[in-house]
Amino acid sequence: MSVTREKILxxxxxxxxxxxxxxxxxxxxxxxxxxxxxxxxxxxxSKENLGxxxxxxxxxxxxxxVDNMVxxxxxxxxxxxxxxxxxxxxxxxxKKCLVGSLSPDYNTLNExxxxxxxxxxxxxxxxxxELLDRGRNNEVFAFKDAPDSKALIIFSSLVASLQxxxxxxxxxxxxxxxxxxxxxKP
Amino acid sequence: MSVTREKILxxxxxxxxxxxxxxxxxxxxxxxxxxxxxxxxxxxxSKENLGxxxxxxxxxxxxxxVDNMVxxxxxxxxxxxxxxxxxxxxxxxxKKCLVGSLSPDYNTLNExxxxxxxxxxxxxxxxxxELLDRGRNNEVFAFKDAPDSKALIIFSSLVASLQxxxxxxxxxxxxxxxxxxxxxKP
DNA sequence: AAATATACTTACTAATTAGTAAGTAAAAAA
DNA sequence: TTTTTTACTTACTAATTAGTAAGTATATTT
Numbered sequence: 001m002s003v004t005r006e007k008i009l010x011x012x013x014x015x016x017x018x019x020x021x022x023x024x025x026x027x028x029x030x031x032x033x034x035x036x037x038x039x040x041x042x043x044x045x046s047k048e049n050l051g052x053x054x055x056x057x058x059x060x061x062x063x064x065x066v067d068n069m070v071x072x073x074x075x076x077x078x079x080x081x082x083x084x085x086x087x088x089x090x091x092x093x094x095k096k097c098l099v100g101s102l103s104p105d106y107n108t109l110n111e112x113x114x115x116x117x118x119x120x121x122x123x124x125x126x127x128x129x130e131l132l133d134r135g136r137n138n139e140v141f142a143f144k145d146a147p148d149s150k151a152l153i154i155f156s157s158l159v160a161s162l163q164x165x166x167x168x169x170x171x172x173x174x175x176x177x178x179x180x181x182x183x184x185k186p
Numbered sequence: 187m188s189v190t191r192e193k194i195l196x197x198x199x200x201x202x203x204x205x206x207x208x209x210x211x212x213x214x215x216x217x218x219x220x221x222x223x224x225x226x227x228x229x230x231x232s233k234e235n236l237g238x239x240x241x242x243x244x245x246x247x248x249x250x251x252v253d254n255m256v257x258x259x260x261x262x263x264x265x266x267x268x269x270x271x272x273x274x275x276x277x278x279x280x281k282k283c284l285v286g287s288l289s290p291d292y293n294t295l296n297e298x299x300x301x302x303x304x305x306x307x308x309x310x311x312x313x314x315x316e317l318l319d320r321g322r323n324n325e326v327f328a329f330k331d332a333p334d335s336k337a338l339i340i341f342s343s344l345v346a347s348l349q350x351x352x353x354x355x356x357x358x359x360x361x362x363x364x365x366x367x368x369x370x371k372p
Numbered sequence: 373a374a375a376t377a378t379a380c381t382t383a384c385t386a387a388t389t390a391g392t393a394a395g396t397a398a399a400a401a402a
Numbered sequence: 403t404t405t406t407t408t409a410c411t412t413a414c415t416a417a418t419t420a421g422t423a424a425g426t427a428t429a430t431t432t
Contacts, residue, residue, distance in 0.1 A: 019291075019294050020206065020291045026420070027418080027419080036382080038380080038381070038382080038421085039379075041420085047421095100349070103353060104291075105209060106349075106352055118354065145365045152350070152362055155346070159346040160343070160349075161342045164289065164342065176339065179332075180339070212391085221409095222412080223390090224413095225409075225410055227390085229409095
């Protein structure tokens, strides 16, 4: 695959995660890469196309991460820790996560982008729900709620806290991360 | 105060909460109210001005809600329930909350709007932290974490879940609400 | 060596955006 | 009754937006 194409995808993702979908333009990308507006359209004919590709790339990344953890025979606790680390990394890089950045703009997205975003959220929640359920059965986790409720609360906490830490510097994300894990200790 | 001015504030808030700050325009407001673009500028010279006024209105609403609960001598449990009800109402109306809608766009907001949004989040977290702390001392709530961590988790869950329910219709917001409350039962 | 595909640029369009300056009709104040 | 204020409209501007059509230099294939 083309280097420019990959740079556009990466820059586009960063722009969504720092400015939001409706605030970034093809000009933002072209000027940053030192190419012309039309060159971006050469790789991604429309913004719909680019947005959808960015979400698809993220879905793939998530699938690869899960595959990798299964191959390395991570237990449930290790898997949850690895997942949370993604958000801690975003926090350090002063970026929101893609889901948190795109969700408020959902109504303004094109159909194909909506479909992929929905798919991505479904995938994460399904994986997290099953992880929590399995982990509780194996006595790696302990919690009262239904696994799907717990998954939603954990995912929501990670997503929204990331948004809030971008505004309130005093919030300690690592502390929050520890809180989530402590809460699941048997 | 002018009726048109109040209609603009209300419509503007709804537009932020359904489309996002950078996707709504003065045209959206003027055409909906059957007035001209320039009439909106008459009341709110700039979008910065309108955005800031909308956040200020919401701060005032929050302060009034707290005052009202104190006057009616609500205990900590009742106060938390009342607070959560705001989000359940938003859920039923298919709207996100203002904080969740504006936070991802924070970097694109004007200084004055940033200041007010930060003030609003600070206010809510401070109130919730103190409520949880007081409630635990009075044995109305039970939880292990530090009150500020718990406040952040609860607030984040409410904000982000509201965003996710707008995408995944199968998520049961009332169930989540119950989970949050159950988790605090002594 | 000729044909073709790749990776762009040049130069543009049509629509939308926030914002403004000047005018106006009706109500309120003097 | 005149003046002033309120609440707009008309008519516009300058900037930015996504997107396109046609051209071009370079690399690759035939």
